[in-house]
Amino acid sequence: MPEGPEIHRAANKIRKALEGMVIEDVELTVPRFSEAGQDFIGKTVNRVEARGKAMLIHFDNFVMYSHNQLYGRWTVNLKETAAKKWNRSLRISLTTGKHTCRLWSATDILLMEPWELSGHPYLSKLGPDVVIPETTVEELVEHMNQKKFQRRRLKVLLLDQGFFAGIGNYLRSEVLFTSGLHPDRTVSSLSDEEKNKLAEQALFLSRQSYDVPGITVDLDLYDKLRSVGLSRGRARHWVFTRNDRECHNCGHLIIHTRPGRRRLDYCPNCQPE
Ligand SMILES: [Zn+2]
Structure with missing residues:
Protein backbone atom coordinates (compact mmCIF):
# COMPACT_ATOMS: atom_id res chain seq x y z
CA MET A 1 0.00 0.00 0.00
CA PRO A 2 1.42 3.35 -0.97
CA GLU A 3 2.41 5.63 1.91
CA GLY A 4 3.16 9.35 1.91
CA PRO A 5 6.56 9.13 0.20
CA GLU A 6 5.12 6.99 -2.62
CA ILE A 7 2.10 9.28 -3.11
CA HIS A 8 4.31 12.37 -3.23
CA ARG A 9 6.60 10.72 -5.78
CA ALA A 10 3.58 9.77 -7.90
CA ALA A 11 2.32 13.37 -7.61
CA ASN A 12 5.68 14.63 -8.88
CA LYS A 13 5.50 12.45 -11.97
CA ILE A 14 1.95 13.52 -12.70
CA ARG A 15 2.82 17.16 -12.02
CA LYS A 16 5.62 17.06 -14.59
CA ALA A 17 3.28 15.57 -17.16
CA LEU A 18 0.14 17.64 -16.49
CA GLU A 19 0.80 20.96 -14.80
CA GLY A 20 0.22 23.87 -17.16
CA MET A 21 -0.93 21.50 -19.91
CA VAL A 22 -4.26 21.33 -21.72
CA ILE A 23 -6.23 18.08 -21.59
CA GLU A 24 -6.85 16.89 -25.16
CA ASP A 25 -8.40 13.54 -24.52
CA VAL A 26 -10.06 11.84 -21.59
CA GLU A 27 -11.41 8.42 -20.77
CA LEU A 28 -13.56 8.09 -17.69
CA THR A 29 -14.94 4.69 -16.76
CA VAL A 30 -16.38 5.55 -13.34
CA PRO A 31 -20.12 5.07 -13.97
CA ARG A 32 -21.34 8.07 -11.97
CA PHE A 33 -19.05 10.38 -13.93
CA SER A 34 -19.78 8.95 -17.37
CA GLU A 35 -21.18 12.34 -18.43
CA ALA A 36 -18.30 14.34 -16.97
CA GLY A 37 -15.56 13.41 -19.45
CA GLN A 38 -16.33 16.41 -21.66
CA ASP A 39 -15.70 18.76 -18.74
CA PHE A 40 -11.98 17.97 -18.91
CA ILE A 41 -11.46 18.59 -22.63
CA GLY A 42 -9.64 21.83 -23.41
CA LYS A 43 -9.08 22.59 -19.71
CA THR A 44 -5.67 23.49 -18.30
CA VAL A 45 -4.30 21.67 -15.27
CA ASN A 46 -3.36 24.39 -12.79
CA ARG A 47 -1.85 22.29 -10.05
CA VAL A 48 -1.24 18.71 -8.95
CA GLU A 49 -0.78 18.01 -5.25
CA ALA A 50 -0.73 15.15 -2.78
CA ARG A 51 -2.37 15.57 0.61
CA GLY A 52 -1.87 12.63 2.91
CA LYS A 53 -2.66 9.71 0.65
CA ALA A 54 -5.00 11.68 -1.61
CA MET A 55 -4.15 13.16 -5.00
CA LEU A 56 -5.70 16.44 -6.11
CA ILE A 57 -5.67 17.65 -9.70
CA HIS A 58 -6.83 21.27 -9.87
CA PHE A 59 -8.56 22.77 -12.90
CA ASP A 60 -10.04 26.28 -13.10
CA ASN A 61 -13.49 25.42 -11.86
CA PHE A 62 -13.19 21.93 -10.42
CA VAL A 63 -10.81 19.56 -8.66
CA MET A 64 -10.42 15.85 -9.25
CA TYR A 65 -9.88 14.06 -5.94
CA SER A 66 -8.66 10.49 -5.80
CA HIS A 67 -7.59 8.24 -2.95
CA ASN A 68 -5.89 5.00 -3.88
CA GLN A 69 -6.93 2.92 -0.88
CA LEU A 70 -5.15 -0.43 -1.18
CA TYR A 71 -5.10 -1.09 -4.89
CA GLY A 72 -5.14 2.18 -6.81
CA ARG A 73 -2.15 3.04 -8.95
CA TRP A 74 -1.14 5.90 -11.25
CA THR A 75 0.92 5.43 -14.41
CA VAL A 76 2.42 8.13 -16.64
CA ASN A 77 3.40 7.41 -20.25
CA LEU A 78 4.12 9.22 -23.48
CA LYS A 79 0.79 9.41 -25.27
CA GLU A 80 1.96 7.13 -28.12
CA THR A 81 2.74 4.36 -25.62
CA ALA A 82 0.00 1.73 -25.32
CA ALA A 83 -1.58 1.30 -21.90
CA LYS A 84 -0.07 -1.37 -19.73
CA LYS A 85 -1.85 -4.74 -19.85
CA TRP A 86 -2.37 -5.91 -16.30
CA ASN A 87 -5.06 -7.09 -13.94
CA ARG A 88 -6.15 -3.57 -12.96
CA SER A 89 -9.10 -1.74 -14.42
CA LEU A 90 -8.72 1.72 -15.84
CA ARG A 91 -10.68 4.43 -14.00
CA ILE A 92 -9.53 7.55 -15.74
CA SER A 93 -6.98 8.58 -18.32
CA LEU A 94 -5.98 12.17 -19.03
CA THR A 95 -4.04 12.91 -22.20
CA THR A 96 -2.15 16.10 -23.05
CA GLY A 97 -0.24 16.86 -26.26
CA LYS A 98 2.57 14.70 -24.94
CA HIS A 99 1.59 12.40 -22.06
CA THR A 100 -1.17 10.14 -20.81
CA CYS A 101 -1.72 9.79 -17.07
CA ARG A 102 -3.86 6.85 -16.03
CA LEU A 103 -5.41 5.99 -12.72
CA TRP A 104 -6.10 2.29 -12.19
CA SER A 105 -8.33 0.40 -9.76
CA ALA A 106 -8.98 3.31 -7.37
CA THR A 107 -12.62 3.44 -6.28
CA ASP A 108 -12.54 6.67 -4.34
CA ILE A 109 -12.71 9.33 -7.04
CA LEU A 110 -14.62 12.60 -6.78
CA LEU A 111 -15.07 15.72 -8.85
CA MET A 112 -15.47 18.67 -6.52
CA GLU A 113 -15.70 22.40 -6.62
CA PRO A 114 -12.66 24.05 -5.02
CA TRP A 115 -14.62 25.34 -2.02
CA GLU A 116 -15.77 21.81 -1.18
CA LEU A 117 -12.24 20.60 -0.42
CA SER A 118 -12.04 22.02 3.11
CA GLY A 119 -15.19 20.16 4.13
CA HIS A 120 -14.22 16.82 2.64
CA PRO A 121 -14.30 14.11 5.35
CA TYR A 122 -10.83 12.75 4.58
CA LEU A 123 -9.02 16.01 3.77
CA SER A 124 -10.51 18.00 6.64
CA LYS A 125 -9.23 15.53 9.25
CA LEU A 126 -5.67 15.18 7.95
CA GLY A 127 -2.85 15.89 10.38
CA PRO A 128 0.40 17.60 9.30
CA ASP A 129 1.94 15.94 6.23
CA VAL A 130 5.29 14.37 7.14
CA VAL A 131 6.69 14.37 3.61
CA ILE A 132 6.39 18.05 2.64
CA PRO A 133 9.37 20.21 3.64
CA GLU A 134 7.12 22.87 5.24
CA THR A 135 6.22 20.60 8.18
CA THR A 136 8.41 21.16 11.26
CA VAL A 137 9.23 19.17 14.40
CA GLU A 138 7.55 21.89 16.50
CA GLU A 139 4.36 21.61 14.48
CA LEU A 140 4.22 17.84 14.94
CA VAL A 141 4.87 18.09 18.69
CA GLU A 142 2.18 20.74 19.09
CA HIS A 143 -0.25 18.58 17.12
CA MET A 144 0.67 15.52 19.22
CA ASN A 145 -0.04 17.43 22.44
CA GLN A 146 -3.75 17.75 21.69
CA LYS A 147 -5.93 16.16 24.33
CA LYS A 148 -7.62 13.72 21.95
CA PHE A 149 -4.35 11.87 21.28
CA GLN A 150 -3.03 11.55 24.84
CA ARG A 151 -4.41 8.16 25.84
CA ARG A 152 -3.99 6.44 22.51
CA ARG A 153 -1.20 3.99 21.73
CA LEU A 154 1.45 4.88 19.18
CA LYS A 155 0.86 1.68 17.20
CA VAL A 156 -2.72 2.81 16.56
CA LEU A 157 -2.08 6.54 16.18
CA LEU A 158 0.70 6.18 13.66
CA LEU A 159 -1.72 4.72 11.10
CA ASP A 160 -4.30 7.43 11.79
CA GLN A 161 -3.95 10.03 9.03
CA GLY A 162 -5.35 12.61 11.43
CA PHE A 163 -2.21 12.19 13.56
CA PHE A 164 0.71 12.33 11.10
CA ALA A 165 -0.51 12.29 7.49
CA GLY A 166 1.54 10.09 5.17
CA ILE A 167 2.72 7.46 7.65
CA GLY A 168 1.62 3.96 6.68
CA ASN A 169 2.59 0.47 7.63
CA TYR A 170 6.31 0.28 6.94
CA LEU A 171 6.96 3.79 8.23
CA ARG A 172 5.06 3.01 11.44
CA SER A 173 7.45 0.18 12.36
CA GLU A 174 10.51 2.09 11.21
CA VAL A 175 9.71 5.38 12.97
CA LEU A 176 8.97 3.59 16.25
CA PHE A 177 12.29 1.76 15.98
CA THR A 178 14.48 4.78 15.25
CA SER A 179 12.67 6.70 18.01
CA GLY A 180 13.36 3.83 20.45
CA LEU A 181 9.68 3.63 21.40
CA HIS A 182 7.65 0.53 22.21
CA PRO A 183 4.50 0.30 20.03
CA ASP A 184 2.23 0.17 23.10
CA ARG A 185 3.41 3.52 24.50
CA THR A 186 0.73 6.22 24.73
CA VAL A 187 1.38 9.85 23.85
CA SER A 188 0.82 10.89 27.47
CA SER A 189 3.62 8.55 28.61
CA LEU A 190 6.21 10.30 26.41
CA SER A 191 8.73 12.78 27.81
CA ASP A 192 9.32 16.02 25.88
CA GLU A 193 12.54 14.53 24.61
CA GLU A 194 10.74 11.42 23.34
CA LYS A 195 8.09 13.54 21.62
CA ASN A 196 10.78 15.51 19.85
CA LYS A 197 12.54 12.36 18.79
CA LEU A 198 9.32 10.83 17.44
CA ALA A 199 8.55 13.99 15.44
CA GLU A 200 12.12 14.25 14.14
CA GLN A 201 12.21 10.62 13.07
CA ALA A 202 8.77 10.76 11.42
CA LEU A 203 10.01 13.64 9.26
CA PHE A 204 13.49 12.26 8.67
CA LEU A 205 12.44 8.75 7.61
CA SER A 206 9.51 9.91 5.47
CA ARG A 207 11.71 12.36 3.60
CA GLN A 208 14.57 9.92 3.15
CA SER A 209 12.09 7.36 1.89
CA TYR A 210 10.80 9.95 -0.58
CA ASP A 211 14.31 10.89 -1.78
CA VAL A 212 15.73 7.36 -1.89
CA PRO A 213 12.61 5.36 -2.75
CA GLY A 214 11.42 3.15 0.08
CA ILE A 215 14.71 2.96 1.99
CA THR A 216 14.51 3.68 5.71
CA VAL A 217 17.81 2.32 7.05
CA ASP A 218 20.89 4.48 7.33
CA LEU A 219 22.21 4.82 3.79
CA ASP A 220 25.76 3.74 4.68
CA LEU A 221 24.35 0.64 6.32
CA TYR A 222 22.22 0.01 3.23
CA ASP A 223 25.30 0.13 0.97
CA LYS A 224 27.17 -2.17 3.32
CA LEU A 225 24.33 -4.72 3.43
CA ARG A 226 23.98 -4.63 -0.35
CA SER A 227 27.76 -5.12 -0.76
CA VAL A 228 27.59 -8.35 1.23
CA GLY A 229 24.88 -9.67 -1.06
CA LEU A 230 21.54 -8.76 0.57
CA SER A 231 18.68 -7.99 -1.81
CA ARG A 232 17.15 -4.51 -1.83
CA GLY A 233 14.10 -5.87 -0.04
CA ARG A 234 16.20 -7.46 2.71
CA ALA A 235 18.47 -4.44 3.16
CA ARG A 236 16.09 -1.49 3.13
CA HIS A 237 14.43 -1.49 6.55
CA TRP A 238 15.57 -1.52 10.18
CA VAL A 239 12.84 -3.84 11.47
CA PHE A 240 9.89 -4.01 9.06
CA THR A 241 9.64 -7.54 7.55
CA GLY A 251 21.61 -8.17 17.80
CA HIS A 252 18.33 -9.09 19.52
CA LEU A 253 15.78 -10.90 17.38
CA ILE A 254 13.10 -8.68 15.84
CA ILE A 255 9.54 -9.51 16.95
CA HIS A 256 6.54 -9.68 14.62
CA THR A 257 3.08 -8.53 15.71
CA ARG A 258 -0.16 -7.79 13.84
CA PRO A 259 -2.21 -5.15 15.68
CA GLY A 260 -5.34 -4.45 13.64
CA ARG A 261 -4.17 -7.19 11.24
CA ARG A 262 -1.42 -4.93 9.87
CA ARG A 263 2.20 -5.97 10.24
CA LEU A 264 4.24 -4.24 12.94
CA ASP A 265 7.78 -5.42 13.70
CA TYR A 266 9.99 -4.13 16.51
CA CYS A 267 13.10 -4.80 18.60
CA PRO A 268 12.21 -5.62 22.24
CA ASN A 269 15.63 -4.44 23.39
CA CYS A 270 15.88 -1.11 21.54
CA GLN A 271 12.16 -0.41 22.14
CA PRO A 272 11.56 -1.47 25.75
CA GLU A 273 8.09 -1.32 27.33
ZN1 LIG B 1 17.75 -3.72 18.95
Whole structure:
Protein backbone atom coordinates (compact mmCIF):
# COMPACT_ATOMS: atom_id res chain seq x y z
CA MET A 1 0.00 0.00 0.00
CA PRO A 2 1.42 3.35 -0.97
CA GLU A 3 2.41 5.63 1.91
CA GLY A 4 3.16 9.35 1.91
CA PRO A 5 6.56 9.13 0.20
CA GLU A 6 5.12 6.99 -2.62
CA ILE A 7 2.10 9.28 -3.11
CA HIS A 8 4.31 12.37 -3.23
CA ARG A 9 6.60 10.72 -5.78
CA ALA A 10 3.58 9.77 -7.90
CA ALA A 11 2.32 13.37 -7.61
CA ASN A 12 5.68 14.63 -8.88
CA LYS A 13 5.50 12.45 -11.97
CA ILE A 14 1.95 13.52 -12.70
CA ARG A 15 2.82 17.16 -12.02
CA LYS A 16 5.62 17.06 -14.59
CA ALA A 17 3.28 15.57 -17.16
CA LEU A 18 0.14 17.64 -16.49
CA GLU A 19 0.80 20.96 -14.80
CA GLY A 20 0.22 23.87 -17.16
CA MET A 21 -0.93 21.50 -19.91
CA VAL A 22 -4.26 21.33 -21.72
CA ILE A 23 -6.23 18.08 -21.59
CA GLU A 24 -6.85 16.89 -25.16
CA ASP A 25 -8.40 13.54 -24.52
CA VAL A 26 -10.06 11.84 -21.59
CA GLU A 27 -11.41 8.42 -20.77
CA LEU A 28 -13.56 8.09 -17.69
CA THR A 29 -14.94 4.69 -16.76
CA VAL A 30 -16.38 5.55 -13.34
CA PRO A 31 -20.12 5.07 -13.97
CA ARG A 32 -21.34 8.07 -11.97
CA PHE A 33 -19.05 10.38 -13.93
CA SER A 34 -19.78 8.95 -17.37
CA GLU A 35 -21.18 12.34 -18.43
CA ALA A 36 -18.30 14.34 -16.97
CA GLY A 37 -15.56 13.41 -19.45
CA GLN A 38 -16.33 16.41 -21.66
CA ASP A 39 -15.70 18.76 -18.74
CA PHE A 40 -11.98 17.97 -18.91
CA ILE A 41 -11.46 18.59 -22.63
CA GLY A 42 -9.64 21.83 -23.41
CA LYS A 43 -9.08 22.59 -19.71
CA THR A 44 -5.67 23.49 -18.30
CA VAL A 45 -4.30 21.67 -15.27
CA ASN A 46 -3.36 24.39 -12.79
CA ARG A 47 -1.85 22.29 -10.05
CA VAL A 48 -1.24 18.71 -8.95
CA GLU A 49 -0.78 18.01 -5.25
CA ALA A 50 -0.73 15.15 -2.78
CA ARG A 51 -2.37 15.57 0.61
CA GLY A 52 -1.87 12.63 2.91
CA LYS A 53 -2.66 9.71 0.65
CA ALA A 54 -5.00 11.68 -1.61
CA MET A 55 -4.15 13.16 -5.00
CA LEU A 56 -5.70 16.44 -6.11
CA ILE A 57 -5.67 17.65 -9.70
CA HIS A 58 -6.83 21.27 -9.87
CA PHE A 59 -8.56 22.77 -12.90
CA ASP A 60 -10.04 26.28 -13.10
CA ASN A 61 -13.49 25.42 -11.86
CA PHE A 62 -13.19 21.93 -10.42
CA VAL A 63 -10.81 19.56 -8.66
CA MET A 64 -10.42 15.85 -9.25
CA TYR A 65 -9.88 14.06 -5.94
CA SER A 66 -8.66 10.49 -5.80
CA HIS A 67 -7.59 8.24 -2.95
CA ASN A 68 -5.89 5.00 -3.88
CA GLN A 69 -6.93 2.92 -0.88
CA LEU A 70 -5.15 -0.43 -1.18
CA TYR A 71 -5.10 -1.09 -4.89
CA GLY A 72 -5.14 2.18 -6.81
CA ARG A 73 -2.15 3.04 -8.95
CA TRP A 74 -1.14 5.90 -11.25
CA THR A 75 0.92 5.43 -14.41
CA VAL A 76 2.42 8.13 -16.64
CA ASN A 77 3.40 7.41 -20.25
CA LEU A 78 4.12 9.22 -23.48
CA LYS A 79 0.79 9.41 -25.27
CA GLU A 80 1.96 7.13 -28.12
CA THR A 81 2.74 4.36 -25.62
CA ALA A 82 0.00 1.73 -25.32
CA ALA A 83 -1.58 1.30 -21.90
CA LYS A 84 -0.07 -1.37 -19.73
CA LYS A 85 -1.85 -4.74 -19.85
CA TRP A 86 -2.37 -5.91 -16.30
CA ASN A 87 -5.06 -7.09 -13.94
CA ARG A 88 -6.15 -3.57 -12.96
CA SER A 89 -9.10 -1.74 -14.42
CA LEU A 90 -8.72 1.72 -15.84
CA ARG A 91 -10.68 4.43 -14.00
CA ILE A 92 -9.53 7.55 -15.74
CA SER A 93 -6.98 8.58 -18.32
CA LEU A 94 -5.98 12.17 -19.03
CA THR A 95 -4.04 12.91 -22.20
CA THR A 96 -2.15 16.10 -23.05
CA GLY A 97 -0.24 16.86 -26.26
CA LYS A 98 2.57 14.70 -24.94
CA HIS A 99 1.59 12.40 -22.06
CA THR A 100 -1.17 10.14 -20.81
CA CYS A 101 -1.72 9.79 -17.07
CA ARG A 102 -3.86 6.85 -16.03
CA LEU A 103 -5.41 5.99 -12.72
CA TRP A 104 -6.10 2.29 -12.19
CA SER A 105 -8.33 0.40 -9.76
CA ALA A 106 -8.98 3.31 -7.37
CA THR A 107 -12.62 3.44 -6.28
CA ASP A 108 -12.54 6.67 -4.34
CA ILE A 109 -12.71 9.33 -7.04
CA LEU A 110 -14.62 12.60 -6.78
CA LEU A 111 -15.07 15.72 -8.85
CA MET A 112 -15.47 18.67 -6.52
CA GLU A 113 -15.70 22.40 -6.62
CA PRO A 114 -12.66 24.05 -5.02
CA TRP A 115 -14.62 25.34 -2.02
CA GLU A 116 -15.77 21.81 -1.18
CA LEU A 117 -12.24 20.60 -0.42
CA SER A 118 -12.04 22.02 3.11
CA GLY A 119 -15.19 20.16 4.13
CA HIS A 120 -14.22 16.82 2.64
CA PRO A 121 -14.30 14.11 5.35
CA TYR A 122 -10.83 12.75 4.58
CA LEU A 123 -9.02 16.01 3.77
CA SER A 124 -10.51 18.00 6.64
CA LYS A 125 -9.23 15.53 9.25
CA LEU A 126 -5.67 15.18 7.95
CA GLY A 127 -2.85 15.89 10.38
CA PRO A 128 0.40 17.60 9.30
CA ASP A 129 1.94 15.94 6.23
CA VAL A 130 5.29 14.37 7.14
CA VAL A 131 6.69 14.37 3.61
CA ILE A 132 6.39 18.05 2.64
CA PRO A 133 9.37 20.21 3.64
CA GLU A 134 7.12 22.87 5.24
CA THR A 135 6.22 20.60 8.18
CA THR A 136 8.41 21.16 11.26
CA VAL A 137 9.23 19.17 14.40
CA GLU A 138 7.55 21.89 16.50
CA GLU A 139 4.36 21.61 14.48
CA LEU A 140 4.22 17.84 14.94
CA VAL A 141 4.87 18.09 18.69
CA GLU A 142 2.18 20.74 19.09
CA HIS A 143 -0.25 18.58 17.12
CA MET A 144 0.67 15.52 19.22
CA ASN A 145 -0.04 17.43 22.44
CA GLN A 146 -3.75 17.75 21.69
CA LYS A 147 -5.93 16.16 24.33
CA LYS A 148 -7.62 13.72 21.95
CA PHE A 149 -4.35 11.87 21.28
CA GLN A 150 -3.03 11.55 24.84
CA ARG A 151 -4.41 8.16 25.84
CA ARG A 152 -3.99 6.44 22.51
CA ARG A 153 -1.20 3.99 21.73
CA LEU A 154 1.45 4.88 19.18
CA LYS A 155 0.86 1.68 17.20
CA VAL A 156 -2.72 2.81 16.56
CA LEU A 157 -2.08 6.54 16.18
CA LEU A 158 0.70 6.18 13.66
CA LEU A 159 -1.72 4.72 11.10
CA ASP A 160 -4.30 7.43 11.79
CA GLN A 161 -3.95 10.03 9.03
CA GLY A 162 -5.35 12.61 11.43
CA PHE A 163 -2.21 12.19 13.56
CA PHE A 164 0.71 12.33 11.10
CA ALA A 165 -0.51 12.29 7.49
CA GLY A 166 1.54 10.09 5.17
CA ILE A 167 2.72 7.46 7.65
CA GLY A 168 1.62 3.96 6.68
CA ASN A 169 2.59 0.47 7.63
CA TYR A 170 6.31 0.28 6.94
CA LEU A 171 6.96 3.79 8.23
CA ARG A 172 5.06 3.01 11.44
CA SER A 173 7.45 0.18 12.36
CA GLU A 174 10.51 2.09 11.21
CA VAL A 175 9.71 5.38 12.97
CA LEU A 176 8.97 3.59 16.25
CA PHE A 177 12.29 1.76 15.98
CA THR A 178 14.48 4.78 15.25
CA SER A 179 12.67 6.70 18.01
CA GLY A 180 13.36 3.83 20.45
CA LEU A 181 9.68 3.63 21.40
CA HIS A 182 7.65 0.53 22.21
CA PRO A 183 4.50 0.30 20.03
CA ASP A 184 2.23 0.17 23.10
CA ARG A 185 3.41 3.52 24.50
CA THR A 186 0.73 6.22 24.73
CA VAL A 187 1.38 9.85 23.85
CA SER A 188 0.82 10.89 27.47
CA SER A 189 3.62 8.55 28.61
CA LEU A 190 6.21 10.30 26.41
CA SER A 191 8.73 12.78 27.81
CA ASP A 192 9.32 16.02 25.88
CA GLU A 193 12.54 14.53 24.61
CA GLU A 194 10.74 11.42 23.34
CA LYS A 195 8.09 13.54 21.62
CA ASN A 196 10.78 15.51 19.85
CA LYS A 197 12.54 12.36 18.79
CA LEU A 198 9.32 10.83 17.44
CA ALA A 199 8.55 13.99 15.44
CA GLU A 200 12.12 14.25 14.14
CA GLN A 201 12.21 10.62 13.07
CA ALA A 202 8.77 10.76 11.42
CA LEU A 203 10.01 13.64 9.26
CA PHE A 204 13.49 12.26 8.67
CA LEU A 205 12.44 8.75 7.61
CA SER A 206 9.51 9.91 5.47
CA ARG A 207 11.71 12.36 3.60
CA GLN A 208 14.57 9.92 3.15
CA SER A 209 12.09 7.36 1.89
CA TYR A 210 10.80 9.95 -0.58
CA ASP A 211 14.31 10.89 -1.78
CA VAL A 212 15.73 7.36 -1.89
CA PRO A 213 12.61 5.36 -2.75
CA GLY A 214 11.42 3.15 0.08
CA ILE A 215 14.71 2.96 1.99
CA THR A 216 14.51 3.68 5.71
CA VAL A 217 17.81 2.32 7.05
CA ASP A 218 20.89 4.48 7.33
CA LEU A 219 22.21 4.82 3.79
CA ASP A 220 25.76 3.74 4.68
CA LEU A 221 24.35 0.64 6.32
CA TYR A 222 22.22 0.01 3.23
CA ASP A 223 25.30 0.13 0.97
CA LYS A 224 27.17 -2.17 3.32
CA LEU A 225 24.33 -4.72 3.43
CA ARG A 226 23.98 -4.63 -0.35
CA SER A 227 27.76 -5.12 -0.76
CA VAL A 228 27.59 -8.35 1.23
CA GLY A 229 24.88 -9.67 -1.06
CA LEU A 230 21.54 -8.76 0.57
CA SER A 231 18.68 -7.99 -1.81
CA ARG A 232 17.15 -4.51 -1.83
CA GLY A 233 14.10 -5.87 -0.04
CA ARG A 234 16.20 -7.46 2.71
CA ALA A 235 18.47 -4.44 3.16
CA ARG A 236 16.09 -1.49 3.13
CA HIS A 237 14.43 -1.49 6.55
CA TRP A 238 15.57 -1.52 10.18
CA VAL A 239 12.84 -3.84 11.47
CA PHE A 240 9.89 -4.01 9.06
CA THR A 241 9.64 -7.54 7.55
CA ARG A 242 12.84 -8.45 9.44
CA ASN A 243 11.12 -10.59 12.10
CA ASP A 244 13.31 -13.38 13.54
CA ARG A 245 16.41 -11.65 12.21
CA GLU A 246 19.00 -9.80 14.30
CA CYS A 247 18.50 -6.12 15.11
CA HIS A 248 21.11 -4.01 13.29
CA ASN A 249 21.73 -2.07 16.52
CA CYS A 250 21.84 -4.67 19.26
CA GLY A 251 21.61 -8.17 17.80
CA HIS A 252 18.33 -9.09 19.52
CA LEU A 253 15.78 -10.90 17.38
CA ILE A 254 13.10 -8.68 15.84
CA ILE A 255 9.54 -9.51 16.95
CA HIS A 256 6.54 -9.68 14.62
CA THR A 257 3.08 -8.53 15.71
CA ARG A 258 -0.16 -7.79 13.84
CA PRO A 259 -2.21 -5.15 15.68
CA GLY A 260 -5.34 -4.45 13.64
CA ARG A 261 -4.17 -7.19 11.24
CA ARG A 262 -1.42 -4.93 9.87
CA ARG A 263 2.20 -5.97 10.24
CA LEU A 264 4.24 -4.24 12.94
CA ASP A 265 7.78 -5.42 13.70
CA TYR A 266 9.99 -4.13 16.51
CA CYS A 267 13.10 -4.80 18.60
CA PRO A 268 12.21 -5.62 22.24
CA ASN A 269 15.63 -4.44 23.39
CA CYS A 270 15.88 -1.11 21.54
CA GLN A 271 12.16 -0.41 22.14
CA PRO A 272 11.56 -1.47 25.75
CA GLU A 273 8.09 -1.32 27.33
ZN1 LIG B 1 17.75 -3.72 18.95
